[in-house]
Amino acid sequence: MIPAAFPGLELLATAVVLLDSELQVKYVNPAAETLFAISRKSILHQPFPGLFADSGPLAGLLHQAIREERGFADQDLTLAPTGQEPLHLNCIATPVELSQAALLLELRPIDQRLRIEREEQRLSQHRANRELIRNLAHEIKNPLGGLRGSAQLLERELDRPSLREYTRVIIKEADRLQALMDRLLTPHRPPNQVPMNIHEVCERVRSLILAEFPEGIRVKRDYDVGLPEFRGDPEQLIQAVLNIVRNAAQAILGSRTDAASGLGGEGEIVLCTRVARQVTLARRLHRLALELQVIDNGPGVPAEIRDKIFYPLVSGREGGTGLGLTLAQTLVQQHQGVVECDSQPGRTCFRIVLPLR
């Protein structure tokens, strides 16, 4: 049986179809079943082009690829499965030598392809930025130690107390910079994964936030208690979720004191957990994932920084260092997950998605 021979194909986000030399379907993976809204059973051993009310030049292209034993890449096709809207697909065909199959097709909706490419570009840009910042932080840290030490030595030699004020300023500011650099350079240790439950994380964060902001904020729970355990690093995930929830609390309370932009009403943060199915994370299709949404009714992320809040040192808050979300994202990515944000005045939602094995 072909599927058993390729367990990896079952997990791919890309639709994969194997055809024999007569263009009969010998295998489809779950992504292809979803794409064509058809079950594996009903499609097996049927001629592939026959699945579509209109398959354009498809049959000709496939026959030619088999005849000439030469595949093709990046063929944009419009296929209309019977009774459905036409699909715009990018198709790659590769001749294969298997006992039952002659051609392997990879099919991707064109929108999805663009989305993945954009996502990959964004990720690699992100990595490059992070690298740059780490290098810069190292370069700043080294001379700082020297500056601070010299100021200390100088202070001992100064007999006029009024002059010592200057060295104090140098030492204090050097310490402040040092602390900032240390946060930029937080060692990213690999997660220490143990079986855990996402609700332990939510509950911990909830009580930490209520202790830190005893007034003006309600933290509501909306848990799917049926969510299974998964392997993760509880400390890292608490840190990530705490950074996100703390931002929400700060945004709500900040808007209170700033009467002009205050939205009135009670400040509320909702922690909502759900199962998500068939999600693509880092190019892999996961049958099952867990989703944690942190929703607040504060003023929303300021429009001018909405596209860059996950970049280091981007802050819209007085006294903010702009590192909370960068760290949260790194920690979630170390768990193969993603963090996304959707924000408008009155409703901001941060969504963490983590794959479940």
Ligand SMILES: Nc1ncnc2c1ncn2[C@@H]1O[C@H](COP(=O)(O)OP(=O)(O)OP(=O)(O)O)[C@@H](O)[C@H]1O
């Ligand atoms: N829930 C939210 N509502 C409104 N604005 C938000 C929200 N979450 C984040 N932001 C905006 O995104 C900015 C970046 O957040 P981030 O946590 O990275 O840094 P910070 O909170 O400014 O500083 P730090 O967390 O390092 O102390 C915040 O300054 C704030 O302007």
Ligand SMILES: [Mg+2]
């Ligand atoms: Mg923050």
